[in-house]
Amino acid sequence: MKITAETVSHVARLARLAMPPEDLRQLAPQLSDILEYAEQLQQVQLDGVEPTSHPFHEVNVLRDDVVRPSLPRDLALANAPEAEAGQVRVPAVLEGGGGA
């Protein structure tokens, strides 16, 4: 699979990464190599094999629906780059542009 700089740029956008052109040019051949290597999995007969998403069988774990103390608000906000009135502040979501 040959990966172009355009493909890398598209996927980077999906992952919310803004990549400069020189990074895209460096990444494209590296990703091609890695995905070409991964293509050996296409050569194996895997029809009907159950996929493994986890090493052991897991079941959902539910706790009792009881109110317990949670992280205090001041601690939860202590690492926020910007906070106001007990909430996290972010740049404009709807107005002011910068959209995808």
Added chain:
Amino acid sequence: MSGKTVKEILTSIRQGETKSRDWVQQSLSAIEQIDGELKSFLLVDPEAALQTADRIDNGQASERALLRGVPYALKDNIVTKGVRTTAASRILENYIPPYSATSAQKLEAAGGVMVGKTNMDEFAMGSSTETSAFQKTANPYGKEYVPGGSSGGSAAAVAAGLVPFALGSDTGGSIRQPAAFCGCFGLKPTYGRVSRYGLIAFASSLDQIGPFTRTAEDAAIVLNAICGHDPMDSTSARGQGEIDFTEGIDAGVKGMRIGIVRNLPEEGLDPAIKAAVEEAIRTLEQAGAQVVEVELPHMEYAVATYYLIAPAEASSNLARFDGVRYGRRAEASGVIDMFERSRSEGFGMEVKRRIIIGTYALSSGYYDAYYKRAQQMRTLIRQDYDRAFAHCDVILMPTTPTTAFKFGEKADNPLQMYLNDIYTIPANLAGLPGASVPCGFAGGLPIGLQILAKPFDEKSILRVAHAYEQLRSFAWQRPVLGVAE
């Protein structure tokens, strides 16, 4: 080997010969003296460590505390309340966690004394600790060589004798490979043996915390303190009960069945490593172990499988670093722009590379061809081990195909770097416990023997490793960077 063992320190403190303060002071002095060149620590807090030591010396920890007074270090992806934790990434450069990881809490409760946080590959993505955003850690056996990764700082600190033990995390070999490169013991427990709560997630179905020590017995002592089910990690294993991993460790290998792999992929395997591992197997056989051949037919696909699954999980886990609630935030006019710039400025190239591979493998149109096929191959790899362990108690093979490489040697070729993980990756895919124990030197650099066992059978690994440590007869070399005996 450099420095004292956990067992020696514990015995001395318990008998009242020494105090915790003596050992913590010794550890801090060694760091002061050696770490300027070794660069294994990202943070050292001498004052806090000495205060903790004094509290323990003044009777805060019970006489029976599992690690009473013993100094240790934590890999910097294990969060510590009030102590900066960065995962060696710019995006978390100033992050002060509001809580501590369960493993960190357990070590504290056991009376251990944390002296600092160790360097690593950024978000544990790498095999050389070179992707750290902050510094390059040297290999104690040669300043121009990498310590391995991603837990390179923890491995180097233990091998150089700066601390008697340290915790690391292993997603595809990140404990075992640096242990092999630095000449110390490294144990990746069974997936679920140790809680991942507070371990900054890389690939959640593969990550596991474990110890670096000088001996197998020390690893057993540390594992006793950190293992167990945790309600805060639903993937931690239930029903572990009260286990003592030191119990039966000196039972010897007589009658144990040791599996060696027929048709082990040997491309790029250093002949000196092959010879050292064969010698180790002969040594165990002479001690009464029975050697049997096993097959792992899908092992050759492990690297391809891993380098789709791990980046896919990483791309999802690292979506949380968006500049909103914590971590670096870039100046921007709109919120999407802010996400993109914060992430682009905050993440290094290897992390971006993996996020992009993972996003690609999960994206519409490629999911079936890449991610799903990798998950199916994961099933076959798991089944290979199930079958193999029907015939043996442990499987032995090299930990790595080569000894430590030089800085920059593989940094420009990610695929070459990934192929180095061939022998360690399968254990993560199958959830198995595995360890690396030093089994010789080549060109002055340490060689690691890898020991794998079936899920939750760390005891067999520790028993074989302990027996081998008593039997091994090669000349032990001293690290260039390390404390004097």
